[in-house]
Amino acid sequence: MKYACLIYSTESDPAANPEPGSEAWGPIMEGYQRFGAEAEAAGVMITGEPLHPTSSATSVQVRNGETITTDGPFAETKEQLGGFYLLECENLDQALEWAAKIPHAASGTIEVRPVPDFSEL
Amino acid sequence: MSEHVRGAIAEVVRREWSTVVASLVGDLGDLGLAEDAVQEAAEAALRSWPRDGVPDRPGAWITTVARRRAIDRLRRESTRRSKTEQLARLEERLGATDLGGGAEDGETLLRDDQLRLLFACCHPSLHVEAQIALTLRSMAGLTTREIAHAFLVPEATMAQRLVRAKRKIADALVPFEIPPDQQLLQRLASVRHVVYLVFNEGYDATAGDELIRHELCGEAIRLGSLLAELVSDDAETLGLGALMLLTHARRLARSDRQGEVVLLADQDRSRWDRRMIERGTELLDRAVRLGRPGPFQIQAAIAALHADASHADETDWAGIADLYQELTRISPSPVVRLNRAVATAMADGPSAGLELLDDDDLAERLALYSYFHSARADLLDRAGFPEAARDAYQRAVGLLTPGPQRRLLERKAAKLGHRA
Numbered sequence: 001m002k003y004a005c006l007i008y009s010t011e012s013d014p015a016a017n018p019e020p021g022s023e024a025w026g027p028i029m030e031g032y033q034r035f036g037a038e039a040e041a042a043g044v045m046i047t048g049e050p051l052h053p054t055s056s057a058t059s060v061q062v063r064n065g066e067t068i069t070t071d072g073p074f075a076e077t078k079e080q081l082g083g084f085y086l087l088e089c090e091n092l093d094q095a096l097e098w099a100a101k102i103p104h105a106a107s108g109t110i111e112v113r114p115v116p117d118f119s120e121l
Numbered sequence: 122m123s124e125h126v127r128g129a130i131a132e133v134v135r136r137e138w139s140t141v142v143a144s145l146v147g148d149l150g151d152l153g154l155a156e157d158a159v160q161e162a163a164e165a166a167l168r169s170w171p172r173d174g175v176p177d178r179p180g181a182w183i184t185t186v187a188r189r190r191a192i193d194r195l196r197r198e199s200t201r202r203s204k205t206e207q208l209a210r211l212e213e214r215l216g217a218t219d220l221g222g223g224a225e226d227g228e229t230l231l232r233d234d235q236l237r238l239l240f241a242c243c244h245p246s247l248h249v250e251a252q253i254a255l256t257l258r259s260m261a262g263l264t265t266r267e268i269a270h271a272f273l274v275p276e277a278t279m280a281q282r283l284v285r286a287k288r289k290i291a292d293a294l295v296p297f298e299i300p301p302d303q304q305l306l307q308r309l310a311s312v313r314h315v316v317y318l319v320f321n322e323g324y325d326a327t328a329g330d331e332l333i334r335h336e337l338c339g340e341a342i343r344l345g346s347l348l349a350e351l352v353s354d355d356a357e358t359l360g361l362g363a364l365m366l367l368t369h370a371r372r373l374a375r376s377d378r379q380g381e382v383v384l385l386a387d388q389d390r391s392r393w394d395r396r397m398i399e400r401g402t403e404l405l406d407r408a409v410r411l412g413r414p415g416p417f418q419i420q421a422a423i424a425a426l427h428a429d430a431s432h433a434d435e436t437d438w439a440g441i442a443d444l445y446q447e448l449t450r451i452s453p454s455p456v457v458r459l460n461r462a463v464a465t466a467m468a469d470g471p472s473a474g475l476e477l478l479d480d481d482d483l484a485e486r487l488a489l490y491s492y493f494h495s496a497r498a499d500l501l502d503r504a505g506f507p508e509a510a511r512d513a514y515q516r517a518v519g520l521l522t523p524g525p526q527r528r529l530l531e532r533k534a535a536k537l538g539h540r541a
Contacts, residue, residue: 001294091296092246093304114293 002046002115003087003095008079009108011053016107017082031103039087044098048085079108086115126171134163137180138262143234145187146297148211152241152259153287154191162187188215235260236351237297239344243312244295251286252315253322258283261319261340267333271322299351309352313361313417316344320365338369349404359408360418366401367424370394381525386433398428419448438467455486463496471504491520495530502537511537 009016018024039045054073061068073080085102089095092112099110138159145155162183176182188211195208242255250272257263257271269279289295300308323337345362352358374388383389405421423444430436445461458477466474478484478497487493498513514534521527 091294091298092244093296093298093300096246112293116292 001089001091001095002117003089003092003099004113004115005085005087005095005099005102006081006111006113007083007085007102007104007108008077008111009082009104010078011080011082013107016104017053028103035101035103038101039085039098044087044089044094046086046088048083050083051081053082054080082108127167130167130170130175133175133179134166134183135262137183138163139235139238139260140180140231141184141187142259142262143238144184144231145191146238146241147234148188148214149191149207150297151207152238152255152290152297153284154194155187156259156287158187158191158194159183161190185215232347232350233299236299236347239312239347240299240308241290241295241297243308243315244290245308245311246293246295247286247289249315249318251282252311253318254279254282255286256315256319256344257337257340260344261337263333263336271333271337305352306355309348309355309358312348313358316341316348317361317365317417319344320368324368335372338365338372341365342369354411356408356411356413357415357417359404359411360415360421363401363405363408364417364421364424366397366404367421367428370397370401370428385427388433390431393428398425401425402428414447414451416448416452419444419451423448436467438464439469442468455483456490458483459487459490459493459496463500466500466503471500474500475504489520491517491526491530493517494520495533498530498533502533507537 011017015024018028036045036048057071057073059070059072059074061070082104087095087098089098092114095112095114099105099112102110104110141159141162142152142155145158146152149155165186166179166183170176192208192211192215195211238259239256242259243252247255254268254272257268258265263271265280265283266276268283269276272279299305320338320341323334323339323341342362342365345358345365348358349355349362370393371385371388373394374390374392375383377383401421402425405418405425408418408421423441426437426440426444442461442464445457445464448457449461458480462474462477465477475497478493478500484493494513494517498510498517501507501513502510511534514530514537518527518530518534521530
């Protein structure tokens with residue numbers, strides 16, 4: 001089954017999310033490279049991407065045929081979505097095990113969501 | 122059909138429930154479908170057994186019928202690829218027909234099926250309330266109505282809780298597996314927690330049918346033994362088993378003929394179940410020999426010291442106070458600290474107990490716990506402060522709903538009122 005691992009963390013916390021290119025940034029990137037290589041080698045990696053911070057987000061809603069565009073993310077939360085992986089795992093236990101290895105699991109929260117397969121319906 | 126026959130059949134069905142559900146989940150990998158099929162098979166049993174008699178192996182009968190029902194259902198919905206795979210597996214199992222009864226391999230298979238189901242029911246991805254409800258439904262074979270009754274929630278609420286939990290298990294693919302070694306200890310801890318909550322639900326509940334409550338305790342003890350068979354060298358798992366046996370051994374002495382609560386000090390100890398105490402003590406000895414103490418073992422040791430005293434006056438309070446001190450060290454919950462103070466007062470006098478209770482943080486955290494105030498009142502009274510004792514009793518009374526417990530405390534407060 002496919003699982004989305006949504007990576008949430010506090011954007012404003014410099015320890016968890018240092019400036020790109022800064023000294024603290026290096027080790028976190030290395031952590032992600034290691035994770036990617038390991039998941040690739042185990043055959044569970046489908047894809048994964050980081051996201052720009054929520055300050056770059058635009059929310060779109062269509063109501064009565066009219067498109068409403070607003071600055072910022074849909075929901076103001078304590079932790080923000082900063083990236084995701086799509087993994088192919090045997091079951092939830094395996095997905096949770098991989099989620100725990102994502103570097104931001106140590107400072108933020110990884111939300112694991114199964115991806116439904118509508119082709120079977 | 123007479124109520125008697127119906128009741129006897131329902132009893133057989135309940136006894137076989139978890140075995141049959143576990144076996145079908147093994148075939149189907151789908152708890153919702155498995156339970157629906159077993160439910161239909163149970164209804165079929167209620168219709169045909171009064172006419173044809175109860176079969177020699179009722180479990181095998183229900184399993185076969187439930188498999189056929191599941192096959193019917195899957196055939197109707199077999200456009201889905203995965204359903205076709207389930208169907209093939211089920212038909213193969215139905216052809217083999219052997220439930221594995223008798224042979225040693227079969228026994229292990231049955232036990233492992235149940236453990237797999239138990240680990241899925243107690244999966245940490247589910248809310249703990251859902252874990253308990255699922256365990257009661259799938260492992261103990263309680264009906265949704267009975268579970269709702271035990272938790273004092275409307276039946277519809279409980280039904281929804283169960284449906285949601287089963288849907289999550291199916292959607293997120295929670296595995297029906299005994300966790301691998303590197304996860305086993307952590308997962309065992311959450312299963313033990315649920316089993317103990319099931320036990321307490323039966324033991325402590327202030328409402329609910331007495332029969333069902335005893336059954337909850339019995340079921341928790343059965344699940345505890347199942348776990349102890351899986352990990353016979355895990356000290357806390359054995360400790361949990363010992364604690365439940367040593368506590369449940371007092372069940373017949375805990376209430377009088379009118380159903381009023383009888384406190385430990387006043388219980389007729391000849392009504393304690395000596396055989397169960399022996400089994401509990403044996404289990405505790407095995408646990409302690411492993412040399413890895415933990416909260417369940419310490420609580421079991423406390424229960425064992427109570428069981429050792431043939432009269433309340435002979436209780437080894439100093440030993441119990443020491444054990445509570447140890448328990449406070451490794452799991453310092455406010456209630457444990459309160460129990461320690463009470464035991465210390467029994468061993469060293471009321472002032473020693475009051476000293477341990479004289480703590481603002483503790484008082485704040487237990488402010489809404491009536492037993493904190495009534496225990497403190499008792500110690501204040503014995504230490505010679507009747508007015509403070511009366512105030513504390515009144516605070517305890519204010520936190521209780523009308524009933525025997527509140528009447529008891531009102532009488533105590535009134536007595537002190539006259540003296541002051």
